[in-house]
Amino acid sequence: MEVEKGKTFKYLREKRDVSQEAKDNLKSFNQIKKTILDLLKESDLTVDQLTQKIGMPKNEVVFYLMSLVKFGFVQTGAIDDMDEYFSYKLKK
Amino acid sequence: MQEQIKEASYDVLVIGGGIAGGEAALNLANNGFKVLIIEKDLSIGGKMILLSKVFPTLDCSACITTPKVSEISRQPGITIFTGSEVKKIIKKTENSFEAEVLKNPRYVIVEECTACQLCEQACPVVVKDEYQFNLVGRKAAFIPFTIASPKVAAIDIGNCILCGACEKACPPKCIDFTQEKEEYTIKIKSVIIATGFKLFDPLMIPRYGFGLFKNIITSMQMERQLAPTRPFNTILRPGDGKVPCKVAYVLCTGSRDATIGNPVCSQICCMYSIKQAQLLMGALPMADVTIYYLNIRSFGKGFEEFYEQAKGMGVNFIKGKIGRISEKENGNLILRYEDINENKVKETEHDIVVLSVGVIANRDAATLFPDEQLKLDAFNFINQTDPLASPARTSIEGVFVAGTASGPMDIPDSILSAGSASAEAMSYLIQNK
CATH class of the missing domain: 3.50.50.60 (FAD/NAD(P)-binding domain)
Structure with missing residues (x-):
């Protein structure tokens, strides 16, 4: 098979299947990302507030939220009066 | 698997590219010996490169490690294989060994990657970032961490969905999904085991x-x-x-x-x-x-x-x-x-x-020598046969140990141990010329 530089993924796609786990993982992340970003469009939210709205364990919300901060979709906002919880907002 | 097994020869094979392995390799190369470092991870630097500061001076760990790994990478006498593993080492003669090495594909042409991170931005897949100890996510196309050496992207093929987004985004077109595992037969005169520890x-x-x-x-x-x-x-x-x-x-x-x-x-x-x-x-x-x-x-x-x-x-x-x-x-x-x-x-x-x-002991090296017995101590660290007079010597002539592969120790002691291993390896090589 002739392989065109810049399109070599097609070569590997012919040779191996993408695992179902990887596909499911992507689907799940995209859904969670959309949900978090949609909620943050409405207002700045804390982890606790996001957890209540999404219905997902807090530690998972922290993981996805921090990943979205790392990838530049979300930024850290203000901390509450008790200096305990930050709010998070969309990065503009 | 590529059909042809590549061959190469070096004076010393250093297994492990952490601070001990890197230091030992640098000492040897600075004295004119040809060294190959085999590192299983995508970057050299071991655990030290991931630390915040060091005790008791509170010096920035990255500020110490980065120049060191840079020096190791730039030393012409040192060849580094990252993402690679030693499968076995056979003693061929009294003064020579042959190692089978497997180099796993990175799916990125190392020499052409500019670490622009555009592939990382384009990649839609998010998985747990092992370099941040699973606290946050990383992409399937990723640079392991900011001060990684080599600072080159890699594709986590197990989690990649082969969408091609990284390839489309890559300006120098250095992503290459045609890469395959490569097998090497390496002829060496001496071995330094610097496989470190496990947490x-x-x-x-x-x-x-x-x-x-x-x-x-x-x-x-x-x-x-x-x-x-x-x-x-x-x-x-x-x-x-x-x-x-x-x-x-x-x-x-x-x-x-x-x-x-x-x-x-x-x-x-x-x-x-x-x-x-x-x-x-x-x-x-x-x-x-x-x-x-x-x-x-x-x-x-x-x-x-x-x-x-x-x-x-x-x-x-x-x-x-x-x-x-x-x-x-x-x-x-x-x-x-x-x-x-x-x-x-x-x-x-x-x-x-x-x-x-x-x-705890990393026992990976224990099974590398099928024809020889690499003795371990009571706690499964590599046994030092003469810890006072010749602390790097192991139970196999020509095989030396550096750093925490021989037992728990801090960073300065690891570096001292690497100095000892390189000095003993040099002495061995000169005596067996």
Whole structure:
């Protein structure tokens, strides 16, 4: 098979299947990302507030939220009066 | 698998590209020997490159490691294979060995990657970032970490969905999914084993609740939170994103404990916990930090002063053995412990608990020599046959050990051990010319 530089993924796609786990993982992340970003469009939210709205364990919300901060979709906002919880907002 | 097995020859094969392996390789190459470093990870630098600061000087770890790994990478006498593993080593003659090496594909042409990270931005897949000890995500097309060496992207093919987004985004078109595993036969005259150590897995102590209670973390997770390239904007509880106020350290987690099969002292957990406690008090000035210990072993140069400095800063030290950790509804943790000085069982509440995990032997090298016996000591570290006069010598002539592959030790001792290994290897090579 002739392989065109810049399109070599097609070569590997012919040779191996993408695992179902990887596909499911992507689907799940995209859904969670959309949900978090949609909620943050409405207002700045804390982890606790996001957890209540999404219905997902807090530690998972922290993981996805921090990943979205790392990838530049979300930024850290203000901390509450008790200096305990930050709010998070969309990065503009 | 490529059909043709590639061949090459070097004076010394160094297994492991951590601080000990790198130092040993550099010493050898600076003296004119040709060295090959085999590193299983995607970057050299080992565990040290992931640390925040070093004890007792509180020098920036990256500021020490980065120039060192850069020097190792640029030294013309050193060849580095990352993402590679030694399958076996056969002693061919009295003074020569042959190693089978497997180089795993990175799916990126190392020489052409500019580390622009556009592939990372384009990649839609997010998985747990092992370099941040799973506290945050990373992409399937990724640069392992900011100061990785080589600073080159890699594709995590197990999690890649082969969408091609990374390839489309790559300006120099250096992503190459046609790469395959490569087998090498390497002829060498000597071997240095610098495979380092493994961290104790706290899941082996269920009564501590690690994994079950999300606000119990390991010392390496806290180390990452304290590093400049940290996963969060500040120190946070991974269980709910709260800024912790009361922090507890549990020393000797998986060390000095025959019940879990590791009776040896890690040599480092006292001092790195004291270091982290001091850094935490800088990062969170209002925080209470308590260290639960069995004995404080401040045996090295400046260590006792460092311990006294922590006490002076307000770190609480409680001589106590932790019996059990339980979780409250708000995510806070209750430590039930025996206060050894007061001879009482007590309970105290903390926001976050850091388990100061110990060091266990990395047994990867033990099976590399099918025709020879690489002896291990009682704790499965590589046995030093003459620890006083020839500390790098192993049970196989021409095979030397460097760093924590021979037992728990701190960074300065690892570097000293690497110096010893390189000096002994050089002496061996000169004598057997």
